[in-house]
Amino acid sequence: xxxxxxxxxxxxxxxxxxxxxxxxxxxxxxxxxxxxxxxxxxxxxxxxxxxxxxxxxxxxxxxxxxxxxxxxxxxxxxxxxxxxxxxxxxxxxxxxxxxxxxxxxxxxxxxxxxxxxxxxxxxxxxxxxxxxxxxxxxxxxxxxxxxxxxxxxxxxxxxxxxxxxxxxxxxxxxxxxxxxx
Amino acid sequence: xxxxxxxxxxxxxxxxxxxxxxxxxxxxxxxxxxxxxxxxxxxxxxxxxxxxxxxxxxxxxxxxxxxxxxxxxxxxxxxxxxxxxxxxxxxxxxxxxxxxxxxxxxxxxxxxxxxxxxxxxxxx
Amino acid sequence: xxxxxxxxxxxxxxxxxxxxxxxxxxxxxxxxxxxxxxxxxxxxxxxxxxxxxxxxxxxxxxxxxxxxxxxxxxxxxxxxxxxxxxxxxxxxxxxxxxxxxxxxxxxxxxxxxxxxxxxxxxxxxxxxxxxxxxxxxxxxxxxxxxxxxxxxxxxxxxxxxxxxxxxxxxxxxxxxxxxxxxxxxxxxxxxxxxxxxxxxxxxxxxxxxxxxxxxxxxxxxxxxxxxxxxxxxxxxxxxxxxxxxxxxxxxxxxxxxxxxxxxxxxxxxxxxxxxxxxxxxxxxxxxxxxxxxxxxxxxxxxxxxxxxxxxxxxxxxxxxxxxxxxxxxxxxxxxxxxxxxxxxxxxxxxxxxx
Numbered sequence: 001x002x003x004x005x006x007x008x009x010x011x012x013x014x015x016x017x018x019x020x021x022x023x024x025x026x027x028x029x030x031x032x033x034x035x036x037x038x039x040x041x042x043x044x045x046x047x048x049x050x051x052x053x054x055x056x057x058x059x060x061x062x063x064x065x066x067x068x069x070x071x072x073x074x075x076x077x078x079x080x081x082x083x084x085x086x087x088x089x090x091x092x093x094x095x096x097x098x099x100x101x102x103x104x105x106x107x108x109x110x111x112x113x114x115x116x117x118x119x120x121x122x123x124x125x126x127x128x129x130x131x132x133x134x135x136x137x138x139x140x141x142x143x144x145x146x147x148x149x150x151x152x153x154x155x156x157x158x159x160x161x162x163x164x165x166x167x168x169x170x171x172x173x174x175x176x177x178x179x180x181x
Numbered sequence: 182x183x184x185x186x187x188x189x190x191x192x193x194x195x196x197x198x199x200x201x202x203x204x205x206x207x208x209x210x211x212x213x214x215x216x217x218x219x220x221x222x223x224x225x226x227x228x229x230x231x232x233x234x235x236x237x238x239x240x241x242x243x244x245x246x247x248x249x250x251x252x253x254x255x256x257x258x259x260x261x262x263x264x265x266x267x268x269x270x271x272x273x274x275x276x277x278x279x280x281x282x283x284x285x286x287x288x289x290x291x292x293x294x295x296x297x298x299x300x301x302x303x304x305x
Numbered sequence: 306x307x308x309x310x311x312x313x314x315x316x317x318x319x320x321x322x323x324x325x326x327x328x329x330x331x332x333x334x335x336x337x338x339x340x341x342x343x344x345x346x347x348x349x350x351x352x353x354x355x356x357x358x359x360x361x362x363x364x365x366x367x368x369x370x371x372x373x374x375x376x377x378x379x380x381x382x383x384x385x386x387x388x389x390x391x392x393x394x395x396x397x398x399x400x401x402x403x404x405x406x407x408x409x410x411x412x413x414x415x416x417x418x419x420x421x422x423x424x425x426x427x428x429x430x431x432x433x434x435x436x437x438x439x440x441x442x443x444x445x446x447x448x449x450x451x452x453x454x455x456x457x458x459x460x461x462x463x464x465x466x467x468x469x470x471x472x473x474x475x476x477x478x479x480x481x482x483x484x485x486x487x488x489x490x491x492x493x494x495x496x497x498x499x500x501x502x503x504x505x506x507x508x509x510x511x512x513x514x515x516x517x518x519x520x521x522x523x524x525x526x527x528x529x530x531x532x533x534x535x536x537x538x539x540x541x542x543x544x545x546x547x548x549x550x551x552x553x554x555x556x557x558x559x560x561x562x563x564x565x566x567x568x569x570x571x572x573x574x575x576x577x578x579x580x581x582x583x584x585x586x587x588x589x590x591x592x593x594x595x596x597x598x599x600x601x602x603x604x605x606x607x608x609x610x611x612x613x614x615x616x617x618x619x620x621x622x623x624x625x626x627x628x629x630x631x632x633x634x635x636x637x638x639x640x641x642x643x644x645x646x647x648x649x650x651x652x653x654x655x656x657x658x659x
Contacts, residue, residue: 099190099194102190103190106190108189109188109189109190109193110188110189110190111188111190111191111193111194112186112187112188112190112191114185114187114188114191114194114195115187115188115190115191115192115193115194115195116194118194118195118198119194119198122198122201143209144209144210146205146209147202147205147206147208147209147210150201150202150205151202154198154202162185165185222335222337224337225334225335225336225337225338225363265434265435266435266436268436281342283337283342285337285340285341288337290335290337290342292335300522300523300524300533300536301331301346301503301512301516301521301522301523302344302346302503302505302510302512302521302522302523302524303505303508303523303524303525303526303533304505304508304509304510304523304524304525304526304545304546304547304581305507305508305525305526305547305549
């Protein structure tokens with residue numbers, strides 16, 4: 001007996017964007033990094049683009065799928081690295097959800113890519129940092145690093161905001177096949 | 182990257198970010214610094230507070246005579262002291278927060294200020 | 306509705322960011338008393354009260370140091386002279402509680418903590434202001450004292466009247482007076498209404514209360530290298546005392562002789578480089594650290610003593626660097642890696658429960 005799974009157009013979009021994000025995620029993880037756990041976070045740009053064009057629900061799917069599938073593909077699933085990036089992704093998805101809801105409630109004060117980028121990066125870094133601190137290395141000497149990491153996250157957040165802005169501008173000048181929010 | 186515009190919402194987020202970063206530096210970096218200051222006590226009373234990055238030599242008067250203290254590039258030590266066992270001199274250079282050298286006979290002590298936020302007390 | 310909610314949220318975020326301004330501060334002072342540096346840290350105390358408390362502690366410590374000093378002239382020195390005469394005499398009241406409490410602890414330690422072996426300590430050269438140099442004393446001299454087995458049970462005490470029949474008995478409270486003094490300091494602070502404090506007498510400390518929203522953090526020194534071996538958090542009321550072979554020692558022809566004398570052999574205790582004891586009272590922790598150091602690295606030897614003395618936790622560092630811990634301490638202690646990216650190659654063994 002076959003059962004047909006109802007798929008919607010959204011599902012295809014989520015799958016497509018998640019695939020893109022996962023590709024970037026894997027590419028990034030292959031890059032040498034000056035500090036363990038510090039990555040440019042280009043995969044987050046995909047999340048931000050999806051957020052701005054299709055809303056928070058879909059962005060959350062893309063982001064969480066990326067962490068889950070990405071870690072299975074790289075082979076870090078259920079390893080410390082996985083828990084760190086899951087914590088980061090959850091925190092940034094929650095932060096984006098908050099800002100997204102606020103933007104809807106107060107359209108005059110709506111947040112754009114530049115705000116989302118920085119807020120997501122900060123939340124991501126905080127999520128990772130506190131899980132690392134609480135679970136893996138409860139050493140208070142680590143706390144000295146926190147402000148530096150957050151500064152770095154701000155810079156990376158601005159960069160991802162700029163990239164998101166550019167990509168959105170290109171997408172908007174091309175014919176859209178989605179529903180802009 | 183032409184035409185990047187900050188919305189009012191973005192501005193608020195950035196403002197909050199700036200405030201957050203500032204308070205993070207204040208919270209986690211304020212008291213600890215890098216062990217940049219030391220305090221000299223004579224008879225338990227503060228005699229001088231030293232900037233460890235300002236090289237200087239001090240003669241600290243105690244009951245037995247003068248203890249010679251030297252500051253060089255973030256470190257500080259007893260060069261000589263009029264005590265029989267010279268324990269303070271043998272302690273050598275201090276640079277880490279919380280480190281102490283004492284000349285008990287001459288009642289002079291030297292400690293790098295609270296720059297080790299990891300510990301409230303050291304058990305040795 | 307959502308609008309109002311989000312405004313309130315914004316205000317909360319802003320309020321949180323600016324709330325870090327009025328932190329209560331620690332009142333911190335160092336005293337050069339008791340032959341060491343006594344570090345007093347009080348949390349969230351008005352400066353006037355802090356100053357008053359520390360002044361009072363300084364006076365008390367000075368008084369106790371003079372009264373209980375093992376080789377400077379003073380009340381304890383006089384008691385030792387009178388003890389040597391064999392006659393009965395009246396004890397200075399300041400010494401009485403020290404004798405009572407240390408006798409009790411000595412008995413509980415099965416004599417491994419023994420403040421009556423002052424003659425042995427002096428024979429080895431550890432009862433002096435000068436650093437000990439060696440050579441080690443002759444076997445005959447050690448035998449002569451050991452044969453008479455001086456112990457706290459040789460003291461006859463009736464009210465303030467005291468006498469001993471053992472001519473080898475000489476009191477030295479070196480392994481106990483500091484802890485006893487720290488306990489009295491904590492009593493004084495509590496009397497003054499201070500409930501959050503650490504009194505750290507040259508590394509031997511008792512902590513009460515908390516450091517604001519977190520426990521007090523204590524670092525335990527590495528017995529062999531510069532720096533910190535482990536850290537542990539303390540709150541409520543607990544003492545941590547460490548005895549180590551690195552505190553006072555001399556090297557003679559390739560052998561290290563440390564200041565902790567085994568009352569059974571008359572020689573410095575062997576096999577351990579440091580003992581850290583956790584207990585509520587500092588005097589108990591102090592006496593127990595010495596007793597366990599004497600008992601040695603074998604669990605069969607030290608565990609019964611730790612149990613009999615009623616300590617709450619023990620960490621031993623063998624002289625080959627291996628660490629032994631009681632189970633309760635294993636959960637609380639964090640070993641600090643020697644350097645970044647380097648594995649801690651500490652060999653840690655958990656003992657049976659206390």
